[in-house]
Amino acid sequence: MxxxxxxxxxxxxxxxxxxxxxxxxxxxxxVFHGTVEGCNGLNIDRYGDAWLVQxxxxxxxxxxxxxxxACLTAHLDLPVIxxxxxxxxxxxxxxxxxxxxxxxxxxxxxxxxxxKFTSRLRHEGQDPLLFLDxxxxxxxxxxxxxxxxxxxxxxxxxxIGTAAAVGGAKQVINVDFSSFALAAGQRNAxxxxxxxxCEFVQSDVFPxxxxxxxxxxxxxxxxxxxxxxxxxQQQFDLVFLDPPRYAKSPFGIVDLINDxxxxxxxxxxxxxxxxxxxCCNNVAKVDKTAWFDSLVRCVNKxxxxxxxxxxxxxxxxxxxxDDNHPLKIxxxxxxxxxx
Numbered sequence: 001m002x003x004x005x006x007x008x009x010x011x012x013x014x015x016x017x018x019x020x021x022x023x024x025x026x027x028x029x030x031v032f033h034g035t036v037e038g039c040n041g042l043n044i045d046r047y048g049d050a051w052l053v054q055x056x057x058x059x060x061x062x063x064x065x066x067x068x069x070a071c072l073t074a075h076l077d078l079p080v081i082x083x084x085x086x087x088x089x090x091x092x093x094x095x096x097x098x099x100x101x102x103x104x105x106x107x108x109x110x111x112x113x114x115x116k117f118t119s120r121l122r123h124e125g126q127d128p129l130l131f132l133d134x135x136x137x138x139x140x141x142x143x144x145x146x147x148x149x150x151x152x153x154x155x156x157x158x159x160i161g162t163a164a165a166v167g168g169a170k171q172v173i174n175v176d177f178s179s180f181a182l183a184a185g186q187r188n189a190x191x192x193x194x195x196x197x198c199e200f201v202q203s204d205v206f207p208x209x210x211x212x213x214x215x216x217x218x219x220x221x222x223x224x225x226x227x228x229x230x231x232x233q234q235q236f237d238l239v240f241l242d243p244p245r246y247a248k249s250p251f252g253i254v255d256l257i258n259d260x261x262x263x264x265x266x267x268x269x270x271x272x273x274x275x276x277x278x279c280c281n282n283v284a285k286v287d288k289t290a291w292f293d294s295l296v297r298c299v300n301k302x303x304x305x306x307x308x309x310x311x312x313x314x315x316x317x318x319x320x321x322d323d324n325h326p327l328k329i330x331x332x333x334x335x336x337x338x339x
Contacts, residue, residue, distance in 0.1 A: 004067045006038035007031075011075050017316050025114040030132055030317040031072075037319065041086070044068070047119050047128055048110030050103060051080040059084045059094070079103055081121045090126055109191065113139065115166050116191040117159060118184055129157045129184050133327055134242070136312045137278065140331065141240065142167035144276065148237035151175070151212070151270060153205050153263075158185025158198070160240045165194035169238075175201045175208045177249075203229045205243070205263070206251035213269035223250035235272040242280040256283045260291065261298050268302060268334065276333045278312075284326035292330060299334060308333035 001009075010032045021029055027048050034042035041057025051072045053065070060068070060082065069080040081104045084094040096104060104122040111117070112135060119129040138159050141150070145164035152161040155174035162185070165172045172194075176182055182200045189198040201208060207217045207228040214233040219225045228251075243263055247254040252262060264279065271277045281291055292309075299306055312329040320326070 001038055002067075003039050003042070003064060004071050006034075007044065007068060007071050010037045011071075014317060026112050026135075028110040028112055028117070028119075028130065028132055029135075029315070031075075033317070033319055036321060044072070045128075045132055046076075046078070047121060047130075048108045049078055050108060050121060051076075051078050052121050052128060053080060053082045054085055055083075056085050056090065059086050083122065085126070092122060092126070113142070115142070115163060116188070117162070118157070118187045118191065124180060125178075129181075130159055131156070133314050133318045134159065134280075135315055137240070137242070137280070137329055138163035140278065140310075140312055140329075141238065145169040145172075145238060149234075150238045150240070151236040151267075152240045153209060153267060154242050154244065155185060156181045156242075158182070158188055158200070160242070161185065161198055162188040162192055162194065164238065164240075165189065165197050166192050169197060171199070172197055173199045173201060173236075175203055175205055177202065177204050201229055201231070203231075204249050204251050205254075206249065209263065209266040209270060213266035215266055215269070217251070219251050220253070225250050235270055235275070237272055237275045239267050239271045239275070239277040240280075241267045241277065245283055256281050257286060260294065264295060264298055265302070268299060268304070271334050273304070273334060273336050276308075276331050278329065278331045280327065280329050282327045286328070288324070288328050291328060295330070295332065299332065300337075303337050304334050305337050306332045307335045 030045050032044035034040055043054050045052045053068055065082050072080055081100055083092045085092055087093045108119045109116055117130050121128050141160050141164040146168035148169050149171040150164040150169045152174045155161055155176045158174040161172040161174040174185055179202050182202055189195040210217050211231040212234050243254045245256050296306055310331040314325050
């Protein structure tokens with residue numbers, strides 16, 4: 001099957017999804033998930049008023065880009081931006097026409113369930129500022145945040161925090177190391193008129209969450225610790241934990257395969273009894289059941305119990321083999337063992 005045929009099939013299979021998205025005031029979603037739909041490493045998304053085509057394994061030639069563009073614009077006439085990210089570190093490696101380059105660098109305002117989000121299809125980072133597969137997480141937070149305090153860890157551009165604030169949260173603290181990402185988060189809050197309840201903490205997550213949990217900051221052996229924002233101990237009604245696959249800093253190592261607990265434990269301790277912690281793991285090789293069991297064991301070791309479990313499954317624009325999606329999201333309601 002050619003790329004064009006695979007794309008046409010994917011568009012056809014999403015007709016009901018497109019209709020529902022329009023009803024829900026949503027104009028950002030995936031239309032082709034190549035790993036599952038016939039072209040490994042090729043993803044195509046709608047980001048508001050533009051199509052974004054990205055190749056992660058093999059670059060597209062000009063003819064391939066033209067074929068895909070013709071298919072997309074026949075479905076919906078929007079400009080098409082192509083980002084070749086097939087070289088090292090997924091950095092964009094292709095030039096655009098002056099008109100398309102200007103569009104790619106300009107701010108795009110898009111909507112998801114009526115919530116406004118800023119995005120740029122090209123910028124100093126790599127991704128277009130909103131991870132579309134996390135839509136289900138943002139919806140969960142919007143539904144459950146009314147009158148609650150919320151902690152959003154590894155917040156990136158604060159889509160989770162913005163959704164929680166729109167959902168009526170009384171306090172939202174977003175923590176991320178990137179000033180660029182937090183600036184986008186501030187823009188998202190302003191677009192939705194929720195800046196008054198949103199806070200933005202630029203910090204390595206390890207010292208931030210350990211302070212909030214009432215633990216010593218600590219650090220890796222023989223590592224000189226840089227300065228970090230000082231935070232008071234606090235517990236939250238809703239905690240959202242969405243770490244990257246792997247990252248290293250003087251304060252600790254993020255490792256979703258071998259050591260999720262180093263982040264989960266302090267995040268758990270920053271969750272109120274009766275509150276909920278939402279945990280994410282986007283590594284395909286991590287077994288869903290084994291990961292969940294490790295979370296429950298960690299909860300029990302703290303003298304706590306899980307009273308409710310809710311798995312959050314990605315929307316159908318992100319299909320997966322055997323419905324076994326690489327992104328695993330589970331919401332755990334935490335209570336004292338005596339309850």
